[in-house]
Amino acid sequence: MISLQINGKHHEVDVNPDVPLLWVIREHLQLTGTKFGCGIGMCGACTVHIDGKAERSCQIEAGKLNGKKITTIEGLPENHPVKEAWLKLQVPQCGYCQPGQIMQAAALLSGDPKPSEDKIRQFMNGNLCRCGTYPQIRKAIQLAGKEGGK
């Protein structure tokens, strides 16, 4: 039995502690907004926040997160500037990678509300999108930075 604090709620899950957080979130708790893309931490589809930092949930054993605050896409408020900018600029296409992109972008802006174009490119470089929404993501992050700063 492991215990997890996700989106402000406490969960006790009967699972081997070595199972990656991703699968506990998705298959045990059915918070399916967090996606599986590669299992090796190279695509960013599984990005969540752990104590406010963007982390790849496929690379973290669920049993090692006692006392940590985990936020998934479902826990990011609907009126979060990143989510609003994403909708306004109509970013997603197939949408599968977008929860990961949004979580990564939210983490970027929480540390730097006005990131440079270069910083956006570097910070977002680990989040893959096959549909080619990258240019729109860059614009949405800049917009969210502006709106969030108001």
Add this chain to the structure above:
Amino acid sequence: MRTAMSRREFLKAAGLTLAVTMTPSGYRILSAAEAGMDEPGAFQPSVWLQVTPDNIVTVVVSKSEMGQGVYTSLPMIVADELEADWKQVRVQAAPAGDGYRDPVWGTQATGGSTSIRHMHEPLRKAGAAAREMLITAAANEWGVPAGECQADLGKVRHPKTKRAMTYGELCLKAAKVPVPENPELKKENQFRYIGSPMPRVDLKEKISGSARFGMDTFVPGMLYAAIARPPAYGAKAISSDQEAAKKVSGVRNIVQLESGIAVCADTLDAAWKGRDSLKVKWGDGQDPGMNTESLERLFLGRLDQEGIKARDDGDATAALNQSARKVDATYLLPFLAHVTMEPMNCTASIADGKCEIWVPTQNQSGVLKTAVKITGLKPEQIQVHTTYLGGGFGRRFELDVVEEAVHLAKAAGKPVKVIWTREEDTQHDFYRPGNCCRIQGGIDDKGNMTAWSHKVVCPSIFARVFPDEVKEGIDPAAVEGISNMEYEIPNLHVEYIRIDTPVPVGFWRSVGSSHNAFTVESFVDELAHAAGVDPLTFRLNHLKKHPRPRRVLEVAAEKAGWGKALTQGDGRGIAMHFSFGSYVAQVAEVSLDRKDGTIKVHRVVCAVDCGHVINPDIVKAQMTGGILMGLSAALKEGMSFSGGGVESSNFHNYDILRMDEAPEVEVHIVESGEDLGGIGEPGVPPIAPAVANALFAVSGIRLRRLPMTPAAVLGAMKKV
């Protein structure tokens, strides 16, 4: 998105329900009563539209939403003719069934950039018929002539008496009005939604994280399956430790499948551990010596063979001999994986004489057929739920994962969810075919192309998928974009040599055009430089009788500032290609890091002529997406093979385009008013040659192999 409803439930719902069916004399619109009649082989309704008393308009979309926007663009067409308020329109994914077959193909599937092209006319007719029926119902209610009533934003109005009723209020009465045979369609200047950038209906749930992809399916009591697969093509298991797998806590069944050995377990973790415990020993495959290099040699070796003529204008051989200048070039392109961000998956349940399947598929008819074959049930006992697709690109036309899930659900006697890992997804794909070409071109002393002789060596996709489409031995995809090129060349010879390898091939976004645009448009550029003519001017000189390709070239060039000073990068390249009914030209601005060989693409300017536009934002998004996928392939992608199987496995050795490599993209829509063209695929083909041509402009390096990796560039720099 509303959850799927069965045809029976749909028909039972009170309201105005319409279907459209294809008949030999055209489309016929049917009422619910007519559509519900069992007429085997007769009228099979393929479009459904329903107006209900809650004032909701539901459009059932028979096409899969994989990011290309069909859940928005198709309902827009209905809403426009219906004069509905966009806010009252809902979308529902169609179940799999004869009633939802594509009216042109006669099968329910999504591909070939055809959704709008095939569905546009019946959808407009359905919307228009419903509008006329609602107007008639209101006119009857008020005792006024129908001609005095107007439909407007979800209401019928009678301006003279200032009366109005909502569609919700009218729908039950409208259902009793005879269906008009030939409803009047709106004129182009009357469109409310068509041509406008309506926001997409699927984005709220995709942003909140609540959108349901195939991977997000849960069925009570379901098991998870993991499959041990052979590492080489044709390899069979010699031994496996099934006892060890059974000892893993949670493992329920071990099932031999055609594709490998499956372990079904209570959790995904147990299924994976069970699969690993099998420790399968595999025999050699059908060709243990096959690797990347051997395949390349095989392809290049075939260029010496004689092929089948796909086009033969004039006498290319004689014209080449007489030409003032000749160019002879050989191109080689790799196999490519689809790499949908959502790996392959499918969930199936068989119980009580019913089979349910949840799958992100582009091929509902195929899913239905597969389930019928495996379960022995009748089509009406099978329900297919099409979820959102986490990317499709042609990969999800295939049925391999569906076969696995249905077989396993049958064997396990419980619902089974099959999830492929990224490694399985990369190594068990139906790849974009590798291919090679030898092209010989001749120019006269005025700088005109007089001869073009093109040999293409390419595996056949159609031989496996649609063998009837292979005419006289020619795979249509292998030569598309070559045999129908519009450049005015008096002597044009195109020859196809089919090559069969153990590597399975399938449809990959833009299919044959994904490789043929590269060879054709690179070679046009080579001839332009040989002739000493500007590459844009050279192309225009050979398109005098072809205004549409001319126009996209001119627009892309003008918007990119062709011939003017560069804003970013060190040089430009241009390319144009026609595919799936649309003309696309692109200009790429690139620079080259001469130290490490990296090509940087700063900006891409794209001009597209897709005839008419339904939603300009979606057109722009699809062009941008196609460009970035094509650029990913051009700069980074190529499958590696070793030991008779696939070597590439995950993003560490098959990486795709990342954020810092993505250029700014500018899309310009050229409205020609011609027939509707596709938009999902035509953005892909021109980018690879545009970048290769820009690289040549910057450095004098002509890369005739893809991908254009830093190592390839550095290798070529040594030779220059």
